[in-house]
Amino acid sequence: MTTPVLTGTHLAKSFGPTTALLDASVSVAPGEIVALMGPSGSGKSTLLHLLAGLLRPDAGTVELAGQRIDALSERRRSDVRLRQLGFVFQHGELVPELTVVENVELPLRLTGTKAGPARARALEMLDRLGVAAEADRRLSEVSGGQAQRAAVARALVHTPPVVLADEPTGALDTVTGELVLEAFVDAARDQGSAVVLVTHDLRVASYASRDILVRDGRTVAGAALEATPR
Numbered sequence: 001m002t003t004p005v006l007t008g009t010h011l012a013k014s015f016g017p018t019t020a021l022l023d024a025s026v027s028v029a030p031g032e033i034v035a036l037m038g039p040s041g042s043g044k045s046t047l048l049h050l051l052a053g054l055l056r057p058d059a060g061t062v063e064l065a066g067q068r069i070d071a072l073s074e075r076r077r078s079d080v081r082l083r084q085l086g087f088v089f090q091h092g093e094l095v096p097e098l099t100v101v102e103n104v105e106l107p108l109r110l111t112g113t114k115a116g117p118a119r120a121r122a123l124e125m126l127d128r129l130g131v132a133a134e135a136d137r138r139l140s141e142v143s144g145g146q147a148q149r150a151a152v153a154r155a156l157v158h159t160p161p162v163v164l165a166d167e168p169t170g171a172l173d174t175v176t177g178e179l180v181l182e183a184f185v186d187a188a189r190d191q192g193s194a195v196v197l198v199t200h201d202l203r204v205a206s207y208a209s210r211d212i213l214v215r216d217g218r219t220v221a222g223a224a225l226e227a228t229p230r
C-alpha cells in the first residue's frame, strides 16, 4: 500500500464538558479522495480541524507529510499548514479587504512565488472555477457561492499534498458544485493530492474513492454510504 501522507490516530477532543471526538482514526494516501460523512454534531468538523493542525488533540496523533504536527508550537504548525495544506473551511480563511485574486494568490506569495507567476496561476484557478470575472472585486463584495469558489481556488493554487474541505459545495448550485468537485478530482489525479471532504451530500461522496463515517465521535471506515439515510 502507498505510504499515507496524512494520518490521524486515536484522536480525541473535548470543548469544556462537550466531548466532540472520542476516538477517530483516518489515514489517507496520495491521490485518494476520502469523504467524511455522519450525522450533524458527530465530530466531522472537529476531526478536520485536528487533521489541519488548527486544533490540538487531547489525545492521539496527527502526522502530515512525514511530520508529527500535533505537538508542534502554533507557529511551526502554521508554517506546515502554509506549505503542506490547502483547506476550505466554512468561514474565516479568506481576507475580506483583499480582492478575490489577491486572496487566491496569497499561499503562493507567502511561499516565495514572484508576483507575475502567482497572479497568472491564481487567475487560471479562478477561471477553472468559473469566477474569473470576479477576480478584481473585493471579497466582501462577492456572493457566498463566489467566495466559496475563491476559497477552493486558494486551497488548490499551490498544489499542496493534502487538501481538507468542510462542505465545499454547501453554498453552490449543481453546476458550480461540479466545477469544484472536478477541481478536487484533478488535484488528486494530476498532482497526487490527498483530499478529505466533509459532506452530507451523497452526490459529493460519489466523487470519493472511499468514505469514512463519523458517529458519536468515533470513525467507522467504509460504512457511511450504507448508514446514511437517502
Ligand SMILES: Nc1ncnc2c1ncn2[C@@H]1O[C@H](COP(=O)(O)OP(=O)(O)OP(=O)(O)O)[C@@H](O)[C@H]1O
Residues within 6 Å of the ligand: 015, 018, 019, 020, 021, 038, 039, 040, 041, 042, 043, 044, 045, 046, 047
Ligand atoms: N468550539 C467549540 N466549542 C464547544 N463545542 C464545540 C466546539 N466545536 C464543536 N463543538 C461541539 O462538538 C460536537 C461536534 O461538533 P462538530 O462541529 O465537529 O460536528 P459535525 O459532525 O461537523 O457537525 P455538522 O455536520 O452539524 O457540521 C458538537 O456537539 C458541537 O456542538
